[in-house]
Amino acid sequence: MFFKSYFDEELAQMSYMIGCQKTGEAMVVDPARDLSPYYETAKKEGFHLAAAAETHIHADFLSGARELANAEKDLKLYLSDEGDDDWKYQYLNEINHELVKDGDEIYVGNVRLDVIHTPGHTPESLSFLLTDEGGGSSVPMGIFTGDFVFVGDVGRPDLLEKSAGAEGTASKGAADMYQSVQRFKELPDYVQVWPGHGAGSACGKSLGAVPSSTVGYEKENNWALNHTDEKAFTEELLDGQPEPPKYFSMMKKLNKEGPSLEKERDVEGISVSDVGSYMSDEYMVVDTRPSSEFSNGHLKGTINIPYNRSFTNWAGWLIEYDQKIVVVASKETIPAIKRSLESIGLDDLVGYVDESEINGYGGLETYASITAEELENKFRGHEDYVIIDVRNDSEWDDNHIEEAQHIMLGKLKESIKDVPDDKTPIVHCQSGMRSAIAASLLQAFGYKDVLNLKGGFSAWKEHKEKVNS
Structure with missing residues (x-):
């Protein structure tokens, strides 16, 4: 059996290729939109791309499944037939496909995938349990969990409610996730876990940076697998989930309807x-x-x-x-x-x-940065300035400058009217990276004298600790 993982650092997204070396067939699991890595591997290893499968309708990246199925006419695309009518793919008439449900089997040459319905993150979510029958095994090697079980965490169930406005789905998803987790815990400890994301993804709140795990390790170390009370589990799962990026709702729509096949153009x-x-x-x-x-x-x-x-x-x-x-x-x-x-x-x-x-071109704009000491001694409390904290809600709730105004960076553009136009904004985040984006956004919307706090809240906190020591 052949196995290879692919990691997109910008999206913290994992995809996989499995292949049967006896038959020369290969499958891609949760393909990203850029298909070139899969073609390169197939060419190098001498595989024919015979199949692709999706664990669910993704919200955080645009899937390459539709494009792959259209480009390779004999490729079969395996998609979930679980969930209600709101969670069905809408481009099936144009591709070779098979809808699968819990208990179905998929073969890639002599490699078998058992389909397991694991709702919680989304209603139609599937996991694929792999057994290398071609290698002589009768027991599973690993499981592709998509956004169900991560290293150290499980998928968030609140995206439909927060991104798509589907009221009440967060609590229902959390209850479903608890039942799915109980089923996952019945797998043998030696089964490897191949998740859809790693640290940096907004599809969970505490994803580990290690790319894979085992069922046994997750039983010992994953907080979600240690709960025995459904109510306590759902409360902890829903608490403290990060704000989902604005584009998530569009990803759900496009992946359901089918991403565009006409993205090629000259720049x-x-x-x-x-x-x-x-x-x-x-x-x-x-x-x-x-x-x-x-x-x-x-x-x-x-x-x-x-x-x-x-x-x-x-x-x-x-x-x-x-x-x-x-x-x-x-x-x-x-x-x-x-x-x-x-x-x-x-x-x-x-x-x-x-x-x-850009360098040397006339009429360029600039903005200045200030230190925590300057904020304290020169600007803080001055009636001509307003401090804008662009960090996430959880960071703000943990600690913040008392008189600061909180507008999370992702919502700043739509909340520009909430920034006083008669005061100079001083923007900060945790370290200075996000506030630099915020400073540029404010300038573009007419706040020409914006200031950025160098080092962000971390520098401010360090300064206050020195002053108070």
């Missing part, structure tokens, strides 16, 4: 002198340079989302799905940026300004 080079014609509601101009470079000089009206591991998440929060996108970036990074945007369905990257044209 046009744009002169820096012409970028002003793109400053309208129809476009979003995103500067992908590091915040230190952006703060020292940037084009008016642009927002700064540095191209790093957090880029895709914040792009999903801040860019509207009906907007065309222009980026400030190096020409070499455009293909990677395009793939990152397309991974969450932002397919309209239409142009780029080479970042080398």
Whole structure:
């Protein structure tokens, strides 16, 4: 048997390829939208991509299942037939597929997958228990759990309610998750666990950074598997879940209806002198340079989302799905940026300004950073300034500057009216990275004298501890 995992650092998303070396057939489990890694592996290993399977309708990334099934006409796509009519795929008429339910079996050559219905994260969620019959085994090797069981955590059941407005589904999902967990605990301890996400995903609240585990290890160490009372379990599961990114609701819709098959297009080079014609509601101009470079000089009206591991998440929060996108970036990074945007369905990257044209261009804007000491001694309490905390709710609840105003970064654009227009905003997050994005957003919306707290709340807390010691 062949096995390979793939990890998207920006989305903390795991996908897998399994293959039967005797028959040359391979299957992809939970394929990402960028299919090139799977094709590269298949070519290298001499496999024919015969099948793909999805554990559920994903909310955090755009699936490559539809595109793969359309590109490979003899490939069979295995999809869940669990859940009610609201959780059925809507593009089935165009592809070779099979709907599966609890108790069904899927074969990839001589590798068997037993289908297990594991609702909780979503009503239609499946897990696939793998047995390598071709290798002579009669016992399972591992289980693909999707967003059901993670290393150290289980999937959150509240996304339908928070992202899609499906009232009452969070408590129902939590109760379903408890029953699914009891079933999972009956598996042999030696069974390996191959989850759909790792640390950094918003599909749970405490996912581990280790990419795989075993049933036995999770029984000992995963908080969710140690509960014996359903009420206590559901209360802990629902408590403290992070705010789901804004784009999650769109991912559910697109993955259910079928992601676009027409994402290919050229990205046009744009002169820096012409970028002003793109400053309208129809476009979003995103500067992908590091915040230190952006703060020292940037084009008016642009927002700064540095191209790093957090880029895709914040792009999903801040860019509207009906907007065309222009980026400030190096020409070499455009293909990677395009793939990152397309991974969450932002397919309209239409142009780029080479970042080398920015330096020395006239009329650039800047913003300044201040230290915690300066905030304390010069700005705090001054009637001309307002402190804006852009951290998550849980961070704010844990501790915050007393007179600060709280607007989580992902909601800042839609809450601009809540920022006083007669005061200079001083923005901060935990370390300074998110507040740099916030500073750019505020400037783009007309707050020209915005200040960023260097080092964020961590620096503020350290300063106060020194002062009080």
